[in-house]
Amino acid sequence: MRAAAVQLNSIGEKDRNLEAAERLVRAAAADGAELVALPEKWNLLAAGDELLAGAEPLDGPSLTAAREWARELGIYLLAGSISERGAEKAFNTSVLIDPEGEDLAVYRKIHMFDVDVGGVSYRESDHEEPGSEIVTAPLGELIAGLTVCYDLRFPELYRILAVRGARLVAVPSAFTAATGRDHWEVLLRARAIENQVFVLAPNQTGEAPPHFDSYGHSAIVDPWGRVLALASGGEGFVAADLDLAEQERERASLPSLANRRPQAYVWPQLSEVHA
16 A cells, blocks of 8 residues: 655645645645545644634535545545534544545544643643544555544553554644654654554644644654655655555564563552652
């Protein structure tokens, strides 16, 4: 399977963002990609109140457009993530679409980005609700696991996806420049190596109001931890061929997943962690 990661500099203008996304999805498909992935908040990247105001239902215009692109181009399309309208707050929601334009899976980001980095305070939970469901979906010859951005720092999520059969994990992101320089590639490669999965990581790039500065460097990593494709700055896409037979050989020769001993793993109680 040939996969592509689309890199965008999304801002608070939906029409502009959708035009850029469509152009690059089409370019990636023309390059032979059977699976194309968009980054986090590909349709709207803005302040929390703007994201909440611009939140859409799953049958809203952004995902409707994405389904049309997938159907016309005959590709699997990961519609990165959008702000999905909820009861009071939004969800940060990723949707995997099949070549018929039908939804294969819907994943709502579990881990909220409530941190202070690069002199900026991010509080996703002020405007977004966390999801609670770990999601995998059949994608051609493989099973895909869905995650979003900050999820990358929680290895237990990726191990569960691998145990459930995932051979590829998607990480649509708006990973910050402040953390990306030191953490982005390291974490992508670690999650790939630990779980012997392909990692498909489309990222936002550049600046967007009010305080976003995204790292770019969208990447595709193989199960051995090799970076198959890596973007630099600016909008565009990178693509790579995923060698599923090589993945099977690596899992057979270094069977770390098979050698797990789950009966020996007991989660410590919170009191033990802080003891």
